[in-house]
Amino acid sequence: MTSPRRARTVVEVSDPYANYLLQVPPSGEGICITCHSSVYDGYERCLPCNRARQKLGPLVFDATAFVSLAPSGQQLARELITYKKEEIPEKYRHPRMAGLAAVLWRWLSVHEAHVAQRAGTPGFSMVTPVPSTRGRPGEHPLKRLVSGIVAGTGDRYVDLLEAHGGDRGREVATDRFTIVRPVAAASVLVIDDTWTSGARAQSAAAALKLAGTSKVGFVGVGRWFNTDFADNAKWLIRRRRTRWNWDRCCLE
Template sequence: MSLALKGEQYANELWRYKNASGPQRQYFRMGLAAVLWRFLVLHEACIATHCAVPGFELVTTVPSTSGRESHPLRVMVADMVEHTRTRYRDLLAAVPGAAVLGRTCTAARYQSGALRGEHVLLVDDTWATGHHAQSAAAALKAGGAGTVALVVLGRHLNLTYGDTATHVEQARLRRFTWDVCALRPGGHT
């Protein structure tokens, strides 16, 4: 959905919604839930069209491999975002030892509930290497999912890595509008 640049506001909010405490944690969760809700209302149909499916019957999240009992992303998608609430299912669970897989992309990182060809919208909070999200999608496919599409709240970037600064500079030249869709660059008309 957006770039989350190390040390900047959005990356900070993606960290705080999980790690802050008390009212501050709820504040960041509400803000991110509102952004996700608005994005999906405007762009979920674009994702489905791009995937050549009529829609996504189920929505799930990439589970934590750190042992966190109740992941705040699950709370947002399952309870706070009306657009996903009725379609949300706990379809994935991290396997014991998933955390030690490191940067390996493997369906063995997660166990998936049995599926019968349902199209699944998979939501993750941050994409750094993509290994967790890709592993989750592979596990869903192995569990019998039809099409699996991924929406990530923030693409974590470090400006000091490779040519990232050039990419971000080009991205900053584009004016933000909710109508701009990565799948339909001309916008919604």
């Protein structure tokens, strides 16, 4: 018999998420090679990913992966907003944070090796979050998630990036972030809760590479997309046909 006060395991906490996590499709015909959203047939990358690549060239991420699709207005997209909303009381935010941490923890334990392999490194020596560019008091919840809750990233956690110039929207630029620690020759895994256009994250990758890192990979919890845009609602219906599987990722 188990004690009712027994701490819940990562598997137990993350299991209910299987009801609404959405398998991210591998890149290929109709799927962007970088952000795994839908693209018109014949195109390798979507418009924002193409723009980042044109602007930054080899300074973009060596590998990008996402735990789940996060369609706008739906459960995961809502949780990714709620867990960090300052005006929501801690007692409501905390379970979201624990849940998302468990999801990220469980996913990384299987798939971080695949991200490293795709990036061309045996492993990542440092893990860092994309800092918020909006500026908020206190510790950012993403930092708490990656540095304190998720085992396996906590011991490699380093604050490497500092946002520069406030909220610069979807601007892709090498000077959006300053690197605040030595990173020469390190391989870095950048983590963010949400990927929208990728402008902020790719700008972070560029700053890290200019500072001398070897390989830079990215993992996002939610690959956000707007269900009202173009054919995205239809695309989502097709995506729902694939059952969630903790052992599969978009890099396979």
